Amino acid sequence: MIALLLRDLRLATRAGGGFGLGLVFFLIVVVLVPFGVGPETAILSKIASGILWVAALLAALLSLDRIFALDFEDGALTLIATAPIPLEAVGLAKATAHWLTTGLPLTIAAPVLGVLLQLPANGYSFVALTLLLGTPALSMIGTFGAALTVGIRRGGLLLSLLVLPLYIPTLIFGAEAARRGTAGLDATTPLLMLAGITAGSIALLPFATAAVLRINLR
């Protein structure tokens, strides 16, 4: 499992690996929002935490179809499936690699980009905290979606359509916790719910991912 994780991280940083694509997409979306909404700081600071969350979610979505599709195309996935490594661990390793190359950089970049959106001063820590808690769920749910669509040609759009509804609970509680924290209100309940969603995803979805992979590789 560690070997697979290291390989995926190495592949992500090599040419054509797509590392940083999500981050640049995140940057562009956040830069575009003030153009669309207008430069009034009052409106921007009010919606900043929500925009950061939606943009992070879309950026995470962007790189999902690479998780299994590349390994499926060159036959590596079949060989990994017959190797002495359980498919549940494969799912978990893939999701971890996706989080380390997408979710973690987004979490680190979000407070920096908050400056562009007039994020209030006490919002920085909450945006970073909620993304840190929520992005692992985005990666794990996305890995499950990627496993569902593996083997389908041009499955990227279908993958987005399948995964976006599954992202809704994470987005609701993540953005709500960030909004309440930014506004100076008590954010404990949405934070706990967000942590629960992430913990539940990591506990259950590797098994669902493995089951779906088994069917798709048959």
Next chain:
Amino acid sequence: MLKVRDIAVERSGVPVLSGVSFDLAAGHALILRGPNGIGKTTLLRTLAGLQEPTNGTCEFPVDQAAYASHADGIKTALTVRENLSFWADVYGNTVPDVIWDWFDLGDLRDRFAGTLSAGQKRRVGLARLGVISRKVLFLDEPTVSLDGFSVKLFSSFMRDHHLAHGGVAVIATHIDLGLGEAQTLDLTPFAAQDDGPSDSDEAFL
């Protein structure tokens, strides 16, 4: 070491082979023959555990089995050495130094796999078998895009380093590998009866 009894397999719900039985003792290889589409790949995938047989049983030490498909699973953005060490790690081995000689990869070991020719990639894919050192191999067209010299390298690897150490192999191939003692199994007689429209008349009679 490998015992297959009356196995039946299907591809996307269509039965392709039925009643296939064979035994392989340690140190022996079985060559699968038959025209395209007869079900060689499906049989190998079933034996490798990627799909369930619809009937019959196969017995072999599952923790000693490995499968090699048409595709090599070589990552083009990694070097040859990185590719092989990944598989070594997954199987809990290290890359033996002799592997470079066995498959004539010495000059290529630090090249990116994306810069290799099809035949060279194939050699890397076959070198994986030497790295993971499993006793029961299921090989699907291992010699595709290899030149004569590379086929000889592969044959001598199979003979001297795999079969000679008590391994077994089931190989689907169309060429003569030069494994003298290998048994041959022609799958043509085992083609599953097509229960499709051709039999529908009988239902009315």
